[in-house]
Amino acid sequence: MQLEQQVALVTGASRGIGKSIAETLAQAGAVVIGTATSESGAGAISDYLSAYGGQGRVLDVTDDDSVQQLVTGLKEASGLPQILVNNAGITEDKLLMRMSATDWQRVLDTNLSAIYRMSKAFIRGMMKTRNGRIINIGSVIGSMGNAGQSNYAAAKAGLIGFSKALAQEVGARGITVNVVAPGYIQTDMTADLPEDQKTALLDKIPLQKLGETDDIARAVLFLAAESGRYITGETLHVNGGMYMA
Amino acid sequence: MSDIENKVKEIVVEQLDLDVSASELNNSASFVDDLGADSLDTVELVMALEEEFECEIPEEDAEKITTVQQAIDYVTANV
C-alpha cells in the first residue's frame, strides 16, 4: 500500500474534509492520528480509525500547550508523523466594516498561526528522518477573495506564502510543503449558504456542482504519496474550475 | 579530552556528516567556514546538542555557537 508504515496527523478530522482525508490516508495504509477539539469528537475519530490502527486525539490548534501535549503523546504512542495535514479551520464571515478585532484574530489564529505552530512542533521529527510531507488546506478564497471574508481570505492567502518559504527552508531535508486549495465543497462550512447564493455559485463553476470531501482527500493523498515526491511549494487547486490559477 | 568535549565532537561529526573522527576534529573549527555547514545544519546541530544534554538553548545563545570550542564551552557552562 502507498503509505504503509507512515504516521499521518490530520487536524480537524471530526467531520467534513478532514474526516475524509483521515479515512483516505488510513485506507492507503498510514497510521492516522485525527484530531478534534473535544473528547467526544476524539472518541468518534477513534471509532472510525481504529480498524486501521489509527486513533483520535484532542487538540486545539490555537493553544501552544495543547500542541505540545500532542507532540509528547504521539512520541510515546504512534511515533511522530511524517505526514502532517493542517486542515482545521473556521470562518467568521462579516463585512470589514462590521468585523471586530476578535473576528479577525480568531480566524487568523486558527487558520494561519496554527500552521506555524503545528509545522514548527512537528518538523523536528521530519528533519531527523530526512523525510516529511506538510500539506496545508487553503481555499480558493485565498486566491480570489470574497466579500465578507477578508479575515479568511487573508489567512488562506497567507498560508500559501508560508508554504513557499518553508518549502525552500527544508527542501534539502527531503521535506515537501504544499497547499491544497478547495473550492466549494459540501460540508458543515458550506451547508448554511442560502439557496440563491448556491445557484449563483454553480453558474461560475464549469463542472457545475459543489465538490465532495473525497475530491480533496484524493488530492491530499496524491501529494502525500510517492506520486508527490517532486512537488513542493505548490498550490493544488481543486475547485471544479471556478478559479484557474 | 573531557566527556563533554568528546560527546560534542561526536555530535558535530554525525550531524555534519564529516569524514573525520571526533578525536581529529579541531576545536577552533567553524561550523560554517571550515566544516561546510549551512544555516539549516547549524540549527539541527543545536537541536542535537539540546537533545543529548537535555537542555534548552535559547535562540540568542544558539546564534553565538559557531565553532566546536564555543559548543563545548556552552555545554560545559550551562549543563
Ligand SMILES: NC(=O)c1ccc[n+]([C@@H]2O[C@H](COP(=O)([O-])OP(=O)(O)OC[C@H]3O[C@@H](n4cnc5c(N)ncnc54)[C@H](OP(=O)(O)O)[C@@H]3O)[C@@H](O)[C@H]2O)c1
Ligand atoms: N468546505 C468548503 O467548501 C471549504 C472550501 C475551502 C476550504 N476549506 C477548508 O478546508 C478545511 C476543512 O473545512 P471543512 O469544511 O471540513 O470544515 P468543518 O466541517 O467546519 O470542520 C472543521 C474542523 O476543524 C476543527 N477545528 C475548528 N477549530 C479548531 C481548533 N481551534 N483546533 C483544532 N481543530 C479545530 C473542527 O473540530 P471540531 O469538530 O472539534 O469542532 C473540525 O474538525 C478548512 O481549513 C477550511 O477552511 C473548506
